[in-house]
Structure formats: structure tokens, C-alpha cells
Amino acid sequence: MRNHLKHLKRTTALGAVALAAFSLTPGTATALPRDPEPGPTVVGGTPAAQGEFPFMVRLSMGCGGALYTNDIVLTAAHCVDGSGPNTSITATAGVVDLQDSSATKVKSTEVLQAPGYNGTGKDWALIKLAQPIDQPTLKIAETDAYNNGDFTVAGWGAAKEGGGQQRYLLKATVPYVDDATCKSAYSELVPGEELCAGKMDTGGVDTCQGDSGGPMFRKDDNDQWIQVGIVSWGEGCARPGKPGVYTEVSTFAKDIKAGADQLGG
Numbered sequence: 001m002r003n004h005l006k007h008l009k010r011t012t013a014l015g016a017v018a019l020a021a022f023s024l025t026p027g028t029a030t031a032l033p034r035d036p037e038p039g040p041t042v043v044g045g046t047p048a049a050q051g052e053f054p055f056m057v058r059l060s061m062g063c064g065g066a067l068y069t070n071d072i073v074l075t076a077a078h079c080v081d082g083s084g085p086n087t088s089i090t091a092t093a094g095v096v097d098l099q100d101s102s103a104t105k106v107k108s109t110e111v112l113q114a115p116g117y118n119g120t121g122k123d124w125a126l127i128k129l130a131q132p133i134d135q136p137t138l139k140i141a142e143t144d145a146y147n148n149g150d151f152t153v154a155g156w157g158a159a160k161e162g163g164g165q166q167r168y169l170l171k172a173t174v175p176y177v178d179d180a181t182c183k184s185a186y187s188e189l190v191p192g193e194e195l196c197a198g199k200m201d202t203g204g205v206d207t208c209q210g211d212s213g214g215p216m217f218r219k220d221d222n223d224q225w226i227q228v229g230i231v232s233w234g235e236g237c238a239r240p241g242k243p244g245v246y247t248e249v250s251t252f253a254k255d256i257k258a259g260a261d262q263l264g265g
């Protein structure tokens with residue numbers, strides 16, 4: 001079971017958010033999925049507008065992330081190799097088009113992988129940047145109050161299972177899936193550390209390879225974006241009955257804060 005999970009994670013490790021939606025047959029107006037199995041055919045999600053999610057970051061190892069502070073990116077533990085000094089990662093921010101010449105590109109100086117991370121649960125990490133990025137940050141949920149409803153996901157990952165990485169940022173909306181339902185889909189789920197989202201009955205919308213590390217977020221009671229999840233894993237992408245699994249940010253809020261303090265703010 002552990003190996004199975006690790007295998008799944010590894011095969012998805014270079015993924016991108018596959019903001020998959022039902023693929024429609026080109027030139028037709030009927031919204032029928034082309035392949036009932038195994039999952040989404042085509043695209044999903046829609047392009048994000050420039051500036052819509054200004055906290056979104058693309059990381060050079062092929063993951064997403066979000067600005068936790070102006071010089072610290074919150075991403076997934078499985079996107080990094082471990083903790084310590086690290087100048088090998090480039091963060092690209094401020095653009096939806098990764099080829100936009102106005103993109104802000106900043107190198108990493110240090111990585112903090114979640115203490116105790118061993119491939120199951122605890123899938124979070126912080127990346128300290130060499131310079132601050134002048135963009136709004138994304139606050140994280142400190143309680144489970146927002147672990148419900150509809151969530152927004154975004155990323156430059158695959159737009160369909162097995163597909164390529166995207167040049168333009170895609171976004172999609174995925175509904176919360178309760179722990180019991182998700183556990184029935186994935187026996188390896190760690191309910192206290194992970195939360196799930198997706199369309200159990202139809203599939204068709206999900207994150208995917210390359211979206212890992214990116215945020216899952218929603219509006220809070222003050223109408224501000226708040227991060228509730230980190231893209232972690234799933235079986236395939238957008239398959240019916242196989243929701244996306246996300247790191248439960250509220251569970252680790254105190255650890256993330258302490259980690260950021262350790263990285264100097």
C-alpha cells in the first residue's frame with residue numbers, strides 16, 4: 001500500500017495541475033465525454049486572467065507554489081529534495097504566461113521540507129527566495145472552518161492525464177469531498193493531514209501532474225482568498241471516483257508559520 005502510494009506520487013511528481021474539464025469533441029456543441037475511461041479527455045479549466053491569482057508561482061522543477069510571504073513560497077514536500085541551503089530553484093511570478101518577458105524570476109536560497117516527511121502525508125515545504133517578490137501573498141487557513149464548499153485550483157500542469165505542461169495558467173473549481181468518501185476511494189489517505197476535492201460522480205475537473213505544490217483556495221468570511229490545500233496526489237487525473245488529494249493546510253498552519261520564522265520571516 002505504501003509502495004503503491006509512493007509510486008503514484010512519483011509518477012505524478014512532474015505533473016502540473018491538470019485543470020481538466022470534460023473534453024468536448026471539437027466542432028460539436030454537445031458536452032459528452034469522449035472517453036468514459038480512464039478519465040478526462042481534454043482540457044479542463046479555463047485560462048486565468050493576468051493578475052487574477054497574483055500569489056501563484058511556477059517553480060523550475062515543474063511544480064506550483066504560492067507566496068506565503070514576499071520571499072517565501074509554500075509548495076509540496078514531494079517537489080523538493082530535502083532541507084538546507086539550495087540555490088537551484090527558480091520561482092517565476094507575476095504572470096499567467098510563463099514566456100512573458102515581464103515575469104519576475106527569483107532564485108531560491110534555502111528549502112525547508114516538512115519535518116518528518118516520508119512520502120505519506122505532511123506534503124508541504126517552504127522555499128526561501130533570494131529577493132522578495134512584489135506581489136500579494138496568500139494567507140493560509142489556521143482552522144478547519146473553510147474545509148468545505150467549492151475550492152479554486154490553479155496551475156501550469158497538465159490539462160489532461162498524461163498531457164504536457166501548460167504555458168498559460170489554468171484555473172478550475174472543485175467541490176470538497178468529505179474524509180469518509182475520500183477514504184473509500186483511497187485506503188492510504190491520511191484524513192488528519194489530507195483533504196480531498198473533485199467531482200466524485202463525473203470526474204472531469206482536477207489538478208494533474210505539474211500542479212503539485214500549488215494552492216487550493218477559496219474566499220473566507222471577509223471575501224479574501226485563503227489557502228486550504230496544497231496539490232499533492234491522485235490516481236490519474238479527473239477520473240470519476242478518484243478525487244484530488246491535497247495537503248490539509250490548517251493541520252500544519254502552526255508548523256508552516258514556525259518554519260517560515262526559521263527561514264527568517
Ligand code: ARG
Pocket residue numbers: 009012013014015016017157206207208209210211212213231232233234235236237238243244245
Ligand atoms: N503529484 C502531482 C504533481 O506532482 C499532482 C497530482 C495531482 N493529481 C490529481 N489527480 N489531483 O504535480
